[in-house]
Amino acid sequence: METITLKLERRHVQMLDARARASRRSKAAIVRELIDRHLGADERSSLHDRARDLCGSVDASRDLSTRKLTGYGRD
Numbered sequence: 401m402e403t404i405t406l407k408l409e410r411r412h413v414q415m416l417d418a419r420a421r422a423s424r425r426s427k428a429a430i431v432r433e434l435i436d437r438h439l440g441a442d443e444r445s446s447l448h449d450r451a452r453d454l455c456g457s458v459d460a461s462r463d464l465s466t467r468k469l470t471g472y473g474r475d
Contacts, residue, residue, distance in 0.1 A: 420427045448455070
């Protein structure tokens with residue numbers, strides 16, 4: 401691991417301190433996680449890859465072709 405020095409605004413330091421205390425992790429671990437999340441994301445990833453955690457979170461009919469079409473000119 402390498403060491404870097406950053407200059408942050410006071411409000412950013414306060415947010416970082418609060419997040420580190422709340423999660424009981426070091427500030428460095430929080431910064432590494434944020435860098436991985438925002439800079440390490442593969443720009444070529446699909447929408448499905450980016451929204452994978454949401455898949456299956458909504459209750460609906462598995463076959464959407466069987467739902468009633470109201471408001472689409474078939475009333």
